[in-house]
Amino acid sequence: MLLEGKIALVTGAGSGIGEAIAKRIAREGASVTVADIADAGGNRVVHEIRSEGGVADFFHADIASPDGAQQLVDHVVSTYGRLDLAANNAGLAERPGLMHELDPAEWARVIGVDLTGTWLSMRAELRHFMEQGSGVIVNTASGAGLKATPGLTAYSAAKHGVVGLTRTGAIDYVKHNIRINAVAPGTIRTPAMEAAGESQMAEWAALMPTGRMGTPEEIAAGVAWLFSDESSYITGTVLEIDGGYMQA
Numbered sequence: 001m002l003l004e005g006k007i008a009l010v011t012g013a014g015s016g017i018g019e020a021i022a023k024r025i026a027r028e029g030a031s032v033t034v035a036d037i038a039d040a041g042g043n044r045v046v047h048e049i050r051s052e053g054g055v056a057d058f059f060h061a062d063i064a065s066p067d068g069a070q071q072l073v074d075h076v077v078s079t080y081g082r083l084d085l086a087a088n089n090a091g092l093a094e095r096p097g098l099m100h101e102l103d104p105a106e107w108a109r110v111i112g113v114d115l116t117g118t119w120l121s122m123r124a125e126l127r128h129f130m131e132q133g134s135g136v137i138v139n140t141a142s143g144a145g146l147k148a149t150p151g152l153t154a155y156s157a158a159k160h161g162v163v164g165l166t167r168t169g170a171i172d173y174v175k176h177n178i179r180i181n182a183v184a185p186g187t188i189r190t191p192a193m194e195a196a197g198e199s200q201m202a203e204w205a206a207l208m209p210t211g212r213m214g215t216p217e218e219i220a221a222g223v224a225w226l227f228s229d230e231s232s233y234i235t236g237t238v239l240e241i242d243g244g245y246m247q248a
Contacts, residue, residue, distance in 0.1 A: 001027075001028045001029035002028040002029070002224055002225070002227070002228040002229075002230065003025055003028040003029045003030040003085070003224065003227055003228060004028070004029030004030075005029060005030075006025075006029065006030040006031070006084040006085050006227070007030065007031050007076065007080040007081070007082050007083050007084050007085070008025050008030040008031065008032045008033070008083075008084065008085035008086070008087065008227070009032070009033040009035055009059075009072060009073070009076050009083065009085070009086050009087070010022040010025070010032060010033070010034060010035065010087040010089060011035045011036070011061065011063050011072070011087065011088055011089050011090035011117075011121060012035075012036060012089040012090030012091060012140075013032075013034040013035055013036055013042060013045055013087075013089065014034065014036035014037075014038040014039075014040075014041025014042040014044070014045060015036075015038070015041045015045075015190070015191055015192075016188075016190035016191055016192060016216055017089055017140060017185065017188060017190060017216045017219050017220070018036070018087070018089040018090065018140075019041070019045050019216065020215075020216035020217050020219065020220035021087050021089060021216075021219070021220045021223050021224075022034050022045055022049065022056065022087075023045070023048065023049055023052075023054075023220070024217065024220035024221060024223070024224050025085070025087075025220075025223070025224050025227060026049045026052070026054035026055065026056055027052070027054065028224050028228075030084075030085060030227075031054075031055040031056070031080055032049065032054070032055070032056045032057075033056070033057055033058075033059050033072070033075065033076045033079070033080075034046050034049075034056055034057070034058045034059070035058075035059050035060075035061040035063070035072050035090075036058075036060070036061070036090070037060065037061070037062055039058070039060055042058040042059075042060070043058050045058075046058045057079060059072055059075050059076075063088075063090050063113070063117040063118075063120060063121050064112045064113045064116060064117040064120070065120075066120055068120075069117070069120040069121045069123065069124045070120075070124040072121075072124070073124040073125055073127075073128055077128060082132060083125065083128050083129075083132075083135065084134070084135060084136065085135070085136050085137075085138075085227045086121065086122075086125045086135070086136070086137045086138070087137075087138050087139075087140070087223055087227075088117075088118045088121045088122065088125075088137065088138070088139045088140065089139075089140040090113060090114075090117055090118075090121075091113060091114040091117075091118075091140060091158075091159075092109070092110060092113055092114065092155075093110065093152055093154075093155040094106045094107075094109075094110050094152065094153070094154050094155060096151035096152060097151060098151070098153075099153045102153050102154060106154065107153070107154045109154075110154035110155055110158055111154055111157065111158050111161075114154075114155065114158035114159065114161075114162065115157075115158040115161040115162060115165075118139055118161075118162050118165060119165055122137060122139075122165060122169060122180075125137060126169070126173060126178065129173075129176070129178045130173075130176055130178075133176070133177055134177045134178065135177075135178045135179075136178070136179045136180075136226070136227050137166075137169070137178070137179070137180045137181070138180075138181050138182065138183060138223050138226045138227060139162050139165065139166050139180070139181075139182040139183075140162075140182065140183055140185065140219075141159050141162045141163050141166065141182040141183065141184045141238055142155075142159040142162075142184055142185060143184050143185070143186050143187075143240070143242050143245060143246055144156045144159045144160075145158075145159030145160045145161075145162055145163045145184060145238075146160075146163065146184055146238065146240070146246060147246065162182060163182060163184075163238055166180055166181065166182040166236065166238065167236050167238075170235040170236030170237075171236060174235050174236075179231075179232075179234065179235040180235055180236065181226045181231075181234060181235060181236065181237045181238070181239065182237070182238045182239070183219055183222050183223055183226070183238070183239045183241055184238050184239065184240045184241065184242065184246075185214065185219045185241055185242065186208065186213075186214055186240075186241065186242025186243055186245045186246075187204045187205075187207070187208060187213050187214065187242070187245070188213060188214045188215065188216060188218075188219060189201065189213040189214065189215055189216075190216055193213070201213060207245070208242075208243045208244075208245055209243055209244040209245060209247075209248045210243035210244065212243070214241065214242065214243055218241060219241050222239050222241045226239065
């Protein structure tokens with residue numbers, strides 16, 4: 001197993017990509033704190049991990065709050081004695097529309113979770129990793145953080161910011177034995193995407209060089225690898241997991 005004996009946290013782990021990450025790294029031997037604001041989803045994921053013989057617990061965490069991010073890290077350390085791996089995955093997007101139509105409150109909501117929440121999470125994690133002398137962070141960015149994404153002003157801005165946090169943090173902390181990378185998912189078949197309906201998903205799939213949407217499990221596989229010692233010489237990288245979309 002790639003992550004045997006490691007202690008991890010995953011934000012936004014009550015569904016979708018975060019759920020897949022939590023389950024995959026648990027199968028790889030990590031003990032996982034499933035963090036989310038959705039208690040029902042988070043507790044379900046914990047139950048399913050435990051039913052497979054894994055070790056997991058749930059923590060209600062609002063990572064957009066400075067106290068929430070720090071309390072999550074404190075919980076993991078008090079529960080397991082340390083924290084080795086952090087997947088900062090929590091995020092959301094606004095309803096598509098033009099920039100001049102975007103409400104400031106909606107801008108603040110998306111930036112607050114996707115960008116500020118990622119920074120606050122990293123801030124709390126890095127404080128522990130500095131004391132511990134090691135740690136690995138994998139942030140969930142997006143293809144929207146690497147190129148223009150029409151109609152998603154706040155989401156694209158936030159995810160570009162996550163890429164910046166990842167690359168800057170990687171250089172600032174590499175000498176402290178801390179690695180920081182990100183994954184950039186393409187169009188992934190999550191419950192949120194499925195809500196758009198089969199017709200819309202077929203249109204999205206047709207835009208992919210692979211002819212299909214990706215799965216949360218394919219993103220989780222990349223995160224597990226970036227967490228592992230097999231990627232020990234990799235930091236500051238944004239791993240595109242998008243079926244070749246960025247290159248098309």
